[in-house]
Amino acid sequence: MKTELWLPTKAAADALGISTDTLKRKREICGGFLEAGRDWCSGSTRNSSMTWCVERCRKALHQRGMQARGGQS
Secondary structure (H helix, E strand, C coil): CCCCCEEEHHHHHHHHCCCHHHHHHCEHHHCCCECECCCEECCCCCCCCCEEEHHHHHHHHHHHHHHHCCCCC
16 A cells, blocks of 8 residues: 655745645645645645645646646646
């Protein structure tokens, strides 16, 4: 069974090669496509860092990029 890599916002953004602001804007609650509980999770308190599943985020970003370029899903 493969273990998924979950990282806090800054580390996840760095791993994906995008800014933290861009990553946060991609959440569905901000009009994006990354789903809470699947692609990212909030912390247990208001001040806790969000964590992100890097592999799922990368796949979702890739799929959206392909759609924007007229490619396959």
